[in-house]
Amino acid sequence: MTKAGMTTVQQAREAEVVKTSRSLPAAVWAVILSVLLAASIVVAVTIGPAGLTAGDVWASILAHLGFGDPTLSPLRDGIVWQLRMPRVLTAAAVGAGLALAGAIMQAVTRNPLADPYLLGLSSGASVGAVIVLVLGVSIALPFAAFAGALVALGFTLVLAGAAGRITPTRTVLAGLAVSSVFGAVTSLIIFWSATGDSYREILNWLLGSLAGAEWPAVAISVGALLLVGGPLLASARTLDAFAFGDASAAALGVNVDRTRWLLLGGTALLTGAMVSVSGSIGFIGLVLPHAVRLLTGPGHRALLPLSALAGAIFLIWADTAARTLFDPRELPVGIITALVGGPVFAVLILRSRRIS
Amino acid sequence: MSATVRVRSLVLSLHPPEATIRRSVVPLVTLAASVALLSGCAATPEPSSTAAASGSGTDTASTGYPLTVDNCGTEVTFTQAPQKVVTIKSTTLETLLALGLGDHVVGSAFTDGPVPDDQADAAAAITSISDFVPGQEATLALEPDLVYAGWESNLTAEGAGDRATLAGLGVNSYVAPSACKEEAYKPDPLTFDDVFSEIEEVGAIFDVSDRAAELVAEQEKDLAAVTKNESGLTALWYSSGTDTPYVGAGIGAPEMMMEAAGLENIAADVHDTWSALGWESIVADDPDVIVLIDATWNTAASKIATLEANPATAELTAVKEKHYVTVPFPAGEAGVRNVDAVSSITDQLETLGL
Numbered sequence: 152m153t154k155a156g157m158t159t160v161q162q163a164r165e166a167e168v169v170k171t172s173r174s175l176p177a178a179v180w181a182v183i184l185s186v187l188l189a190a191s192i193v194v195a196v197t198i199g200p201a202g203l204t205a206g207d208v209w210a211s212i213l214a215h216l217g218f219g220d221p222t223l224s225p226l227r228d229g230i231v232w233q234l235r236m237p238r239v240l241t242a243a244a245v246g247a248g249l250a251l252a253g254a255i256m257q258a259v260t261r262n263p264l265a266d267p268y269l270l271g272l273s274s275g276a277s278v279g280a281v282i283v284l285v286l287g288v289s290i291a292l293p294f295a296a297f298a299g300a301l302v303a304l305g306f307t308l309v310l311a312g313a314a315g316r317i318t319p320t321r322t323v324l325a326g327l328a329v330s331s332v333f334g335a336v337t338s339l340i341i342f343w344s345a346t347g348d349s350y351r352e353i354l355n356w357l358l359g360s361l362a363g364a365e366w367p368a369v370a371i372s373v374g375a376l377l378l379v380g381g382p383l384l385a386s387a388r389t390l391d392a393f394a395f396g397d398a399s400a401a402a403l404g405v406n407v408d409r410t411r412w413l414l415l416g417g418t419a420l421l422t423g424a425m426v427s428v429s430g431s432i433g434f435i436g437l438v439l440p441h442a443v444r445l446l447t448g449p450g451h452r453a454l455l456p457l458s459a460l461a462g463a464i465f466l467i468w469a470d471t472a473a474r475t476l477f478d479p480r481e482l483p484v485g486i487i488t489a490l491v492g493g494p495v496f497a498v499l500i501l502r503s504r505r506i507s
Numbered sequence: 508m509s510a511t512v513r514v515r516s517l518v519l520s521l522h523p524p525e526a527t528i529r530r531s532v533v534p535l536v537t538l539a540a541s542v543a544l545l546s547g548c549a550a551t552p553e554p555s556s557t558a559a560a561s562g563s564g565t566d567t568a569s570t571g572y573p574l575t576v577d578n579c580g581t582e583v584t585f586t587q588a589p590q591k592v593v594t595i596k597s598t599t600l601e602t603l604l605a606l607g608l609g610d611h612v613v614g615s616a617f618t619d620g621p622v623p624d625d626q627a628d629a630a631a632a633i634t635s636i637s638d639f640v641p642g643q644e645a646t647l648a649l650e651p652d653l654v655y656a657g658w659e660s661n662l663t664a665e666g667a668g669d670r671a672t673l674a675g676l677g678v679n680s681y682v683a684p685s686a687c688k689e690e691a692y693k694p695d696p697l698t699f700d701d702v703f704s705e706i707e708e709v710g711a712i713f714d715v716s717d718r719a720a721e722l723v724a725e726q727e728k729d730l731a732a733v734t735k736n737e738s739g740l741t742a743l744w745y746s747s748g749t750d751t752p753y754v755g756a757g758i759g760a761p762e763m764m765m766e767a768a769g770l771e772n773i774a775a776d777v778h779d780t781w782s783a784l785g786w787e788s789i790v791a792d793d794p795d796v797i798v799l800i801d802a803t804w805n806t807a808a809s810k811i812a813t814l815e816a817n818p819a820t821a822e823l824t825a826v827k828e829k830h831y832v833t834v835p836f837p838a839g840e841a842g843v844r845n846v847d848a849v850s851s852i853t854d855q856l857e858t859l860g861l
Contacts, residue, residue: 201644234643234647363669480641
């Protein structure tokens with residue numbers, strides 16, 4: 152059994168090497184995506200309903216970084232530095248965090264459909280956040296969201312485990328059940344407590360929105376990405392082992408249960424932090440790891456960082472669309488990610504069929 | 508979103524305090540007191556300690572800046588009369604127009620219908636920036652020094668900007684006090700005094716207290732001239748909605764106007780400004796009159812069609828007898844058109860022979 156497991160892993164590794172060598176090496180993709188991310192940030196801050204020129208926007212930003220003087224009025228300078236810049240950076244961090252969380256969950260649960268949404272993390276985090284926002288319970292929002300995410304994840308795994316061995320299918324079904332219940336609890340709290348037209352605000356939040364992202368949101372999302380996402384990136388090898396089943400992973404020296412809980416706890420923390428600043432934005436955790444896998448193959452050492460980069464770029468542009476497409480109105484960005492993410496996922500399904 | 512994520516303390520004062528404390532020729536302490544009285548109940552506008560009223564021997568009261576008002580729980584300090592205002596919703600635009608401040612409005616948004624005829628010319632010159640709640644960047648691009656909103660929920664990150672964010676950028680925000688949602692600030696019930704004190708507070712903010720006083724006096728006179736309907740009619744204030752209608756409840760502007768017109772609101776026992784009310788209880792109460800709110804997006808005619816199409820409501824007395832009274836949407840929310848709306852309601856009741 153052990154020997155057989157080893158062989159499978161080795162074969163898969165070899166197959167992976169063969170496959171990735173056909174396309175560009177992961178390092179090249181990493182450079183390309185990093186450049187694209189930097190370019191996206193640079194360009195996205197210059198786009199917005201206020202119609203500021205790129206030169207003015209960058210003069211403003213450079214002035215805040217200590218170079219030169221802003222050419223804009225204080226209010227327009229505020230649009231750039233207090234609204235757009237933190238929003239773009241938050242979008243990047245949230246996109247990266249969600250994509251990373253999705254990639255890890257897909258590996259740990261060996262389920263291509265796993266993402267923070269599907270396993271109940273997002274809806275759990277929403278319950279936590281809505282309790283703070285609507286009921287005014289005084290806990291820090293990210294912690295409430297994290298606690299909610301953890302509770303939901305716990306329910307999902309316990310339910311999946313109670314039904315027998317934790318299999319991918321059981322995990323998804325349990326996640327669906329937990330998501331529905333937590334979604335209903337969120338709706339109940341809102342329905343019960345929201346007065347008059349404050350529904351709108353909460354609806355925006357439930358759909359996912361970066362409209363309120365200012366510097367504190369940057370601190371939370373970037374902080375969570377560095378503190379939690381960083382260590383998670385280092386788990387790539389373990390995740391490769393997980394890909395071939397618990398038995399194979401154990402054979403490779405992985406303490407399966409402990410590692411699974413540690414990784415899932417980490418993703419819960421990451422998701423909770425992201426949901427607390429952006430609401431629950433769907434599809435990023437599901438779609439982007441799949442898209443990246445098509446580029447680099449399933450090896451997690453490439454998949455994790457590249458998914459994070461791709462997630463960052465994707466959410467920056469989705470949010471730019473959300474705040475400019477229907478100027479002067481804004482859309483919740485979750486609508487855009489779902490509108491784009493759904494069809495992209497469909498294309499991925501069709502492509503993967505052709506490849507296999 | 509995330510209220511706690513925002514830094515409330517981040518109030519960068521981009522506008523240096525331009526405290527133009529006007530020296531009064533005579534120390535008019537008594538006048539200051541009477542101005543404070545005029546501007547409504549003691550709970551609403553509290554001029555800061557540095558604020559002083561001055562008058563040069565005439566009866567015009569001018570505002571001393573900085574003026575700090577406690578607006579729905581948010582302290583807003585004006586260092587001078589706002590020069591560039593963005594209004595959100597009809598009531599705010601109409602209040603400013605009624606005070607002759609149309610030239611201070613750099614953009615209006617989310618209006619609920621046309622302004623009254625006597626304001627049409629002044630309104631024609633004002634740019635409408637959005638038919639809905641504008642985004643914060645679109646609002647800020649006009650470089651306003653005040654965003655005057657009809658609803659608290661207009662001032663969120665998803666809308667025209669969170670109040671703390673706006674303050675951080677040096678932009679004041681002011682919400683119609685009648686729309687405050689916080690327990691301590693929500694008028695319960697709303698009275699005409701609340702409506703008038705908003706006019707006075709806005710007058711003080713813009714340093715046109717004399718015009719505000721004139722307007723209030725005029726409105727008080729018109730309100731006193733209304734002949735209350737004495738027939739003891741019950742009524743439904745039908746604002747919007749079809750499956751579950753949204754109706755005027757016990758403590759808001761609809762109740763205030765119905766009471767002034769002599770109508771008994773069938774939803775008066777619902778302790779809210781507006782509320783969803785099931786058709787079943789409406790049919791059970793069988794109101795004598797239905798007040799229909801007419802908005803461009805939800806016309807009075809469409810409400811009549813709804814009422815007549817549903818077999819249960821088609822049997823209501825008011826529907827069978829066509830006892831309908833129409834109120835334009837902007838007049839249905841607390842503002843300068845409420846008094847006119849009351850007299851229009853009583854006139855319409857008279858025309859209906861009720």
